[in-house]
Amino acid sequence: MTGPSAPEDARRRRTRQALIRAGEVLLAERPVDAIAVDDIVRQAGVAKGSFFNHFDDKPALARAVATEVRLRMEQRVGVVNAGRADPGERLVRGVCAFIQYARSRPAEARAMLRSQDRPVPPDHPLNAGLRADLAAGLASGQFRAPGLESAILVVSGVCQILLSSVLDGPRSAAQDQELAAETLSLVLVGLGLPADGAAQRARQAAGEIIVDSAGS
Incomplete structure (x- = not known):
């Protein structure tokens, strides 16, 4: 069984960084409890399912930020x-x-x-x-x-x-x-x-x- 290809790895990294950057922008405005996952993925410009491919929950994203x-x-x-x-x-x-x-x-x-x-x-x-x-x-x-x-x-x-x-x-x-x-x-x-x-x-x-x- 082979792992992800280089393009897939690069895409995952870009998605993760987009989510972190979105979290950073939103957390500068309000606490994590006042932010919905929908807000994060909208800010990041990614599908909602992508969030849970990278983070278990909002606190996990906040720690990454x-x-x-x-x-x-x-x-x-x-x-x-x-x-x-x-x-x-x-x-x-x-x-x-x-x-x-x-x-x-x-x-x-x-x-x-x-x-x-x-x-x-x-x-x-x-x-x-x-x-x-x-x-x-x-x-x-x-x-x-x-x-x-x-x-x-x-x-x-x-x-x-x-x-x-x-x-x-x-x-x-x-x-x-x-x-x-x-x-x-x-x-x-x-x-x-x-x-x-x-x-x-x-x-x-x-x-x-x-x-x-x-x-x-």
């Missing part, structure tokens, strides 16, 4: 942290990159937040970068925390709250810089950094990354 957007955000984190080794600096710059992404692409960020029916577990592959930075900080003694898992949960939770606050805007870049700097300074102090060093790292990252521009 959240993953797609999060991966784009993580790519931006990789850009702003390229060539930087200090765990504290990388941590605050990563969160600031998420904030700037939400400022410049609010529909995508809103869709991601509405897609998360449960928190991403600390050991999820999407948390690999955060896990590595926190682990490096703990190993070097720069960070102090009861455990790596709890540190991931705290930073992830703070990041999600900051994203929600940004999306409640609009606010100026200066206002979001101040919010991010103050909040991330508290996070670094909680992880064991001296207050002056924590504030300096947080303010520098926020000032460099959170800006009034169309870029992500």
